Structure formats: structure tokens, C-alpha cells
Amino acid sequence: MKYPTVFDKSTFRLYIPFRKYLTLESILKEENVKFYIDFETPNSVTDFVRFYFEKKDEILVNQILSENEIEATDDFFVPADFKKEQKVFIIYLKIFGMLLTIVLFYYLIQNSI
Incomplete structure (x- = not known):
């Protein structure tokens, strides 16, 4: 070094x-x-x-x-480290949101039939 x-x-x-x-x-x-x-x-x-x-x-x-x-x-505890982790967390939230939306649509379609 x-x-x-x-x-x-x-x-x-x-x-x-x-x-x-x-x-x-x-x-x-x-x-x-x-x-x-x-x-x-x-x-x-x-x-x-x-x-x-x-x-x-x-x-x-x-x-x-x-x-x-x-x-x-x-x-x-450097705040900038959280920015890196925040990007990954946002990806997880988007994936969870898409899966939740798919499940809700599936549930609505099943109940309407």
C-alpha cells in the first residue's frame, strides 16, 4: 500500500x-x-x-x-455503502411487485370465471 x-x-x-x-x-x-x-x-x-x-x-x-x-x-457505517445496497433492494422490490401483481391478476381471473 x-x-x-x-x-x-x-x-x-x-x-x-x-x-x-x-x-x-x-x-x-x-x-x-x-x-x-x-x-x-x-x-x-x-x-x-x-x-x-x-x-x-x-x-x-x-x-x-x-x-x-x-x-x-x-x-x-459509511452512508454510501447503503446506496449500493439500495439498488439491489429496489430490484427485489420490483420483482416482488411484479409477482404480487401476477398473483392478484390470477386470483381475479379465477374468481371471475
């Missing part, structure tokens, strides 16, 4: 929506919170920017995110 992800006991990582990352960056600088934005490591989630923070700043970072209504996620 060219740029290994740094993740240890003294740091934590959050994904911030791309549209909010400049806002968060300016607030963090005002509050003198140390952070690192990782643009080098490939990100499977293109709509999010990966931020690294020191664990000692965790409470302050959570407070900043909450006060400014900035949604964040960690590696384990």
Missing part, C-alpha cells in the same frame, strides 16, 4: 460530506484543533472527505459537529 492509513490509539478518523468539509476546516482552525485531511489514500466513498483527529480532541470535535449540524461517519 503506497499510503497506509494511519489509525492508532491516539487518532480517530471521520468521514465528512464533501460539501461541508471547508466549513468544518475553517471552524477547526478557529478552535485550534489539530487535524489532517487525507486526500492521498484512495477513498471508496467519493462524496466524503477523510479527516483525522487526535483522540484528546474527540469531545470538542463532536461538539463542533453537533453545533454546526455537520453529519459525520466513521469507517464502519
Whole structure:
């Protein structure tokens, strides 16, 4: 791996929506919170920017995110993963809907005869 992800006991990582990352960056600088934005490591989630923070700043970072209504996620629950699963779920719903329609038409035809 060219740029290994740094993740240890003294740091934590959050994904911030791309549209909010400049806002968060300016607030963090005002509050003198140390952070690192990782643009080098490939990100499977293109709509999010990966931020690294020191664990000692965790409470302050959570407070900043909450006060400014900035949604964040960690590696384990990335919303974009649900978009991929949502496509499969929609296909299942369409198939179920078609089967239900066929069964209902069959039932109506049988009862009308």
C-alpha cells in the first residue's frame, strides 16, 4: 500500500460530506484543533472527505459537529455503502411487485370465471 492509513490509539478518523468539509476546516482552525485531511489514500466513498483527529480532541470535535449540524461517519457505517445496497433492494422490490401483481391478476381471473 503506497499510503497506509494511519489509525492508532491516539487518532480517530471521520468521514465528512464533501460539501461541508471547508466549513468544518475553517471552524477547526478557529478552535485550534489539530487535524489532517487525507486526500492521498484512495477513498471508496467519493462524496466524503477523510479527516483525522487526535483522540484528546474527540469531545470538542463532536461538539463542533453537533453545533454546526455537520453529519459525520466513521469507517464502519459509511452512508454510501447503503446506496449500493439500495439498488439491489429496489430490484427485489420490483420483482416482488411484479409477482404480487401476477398473483392478484390470477386470483381475479379465477374468481371471475
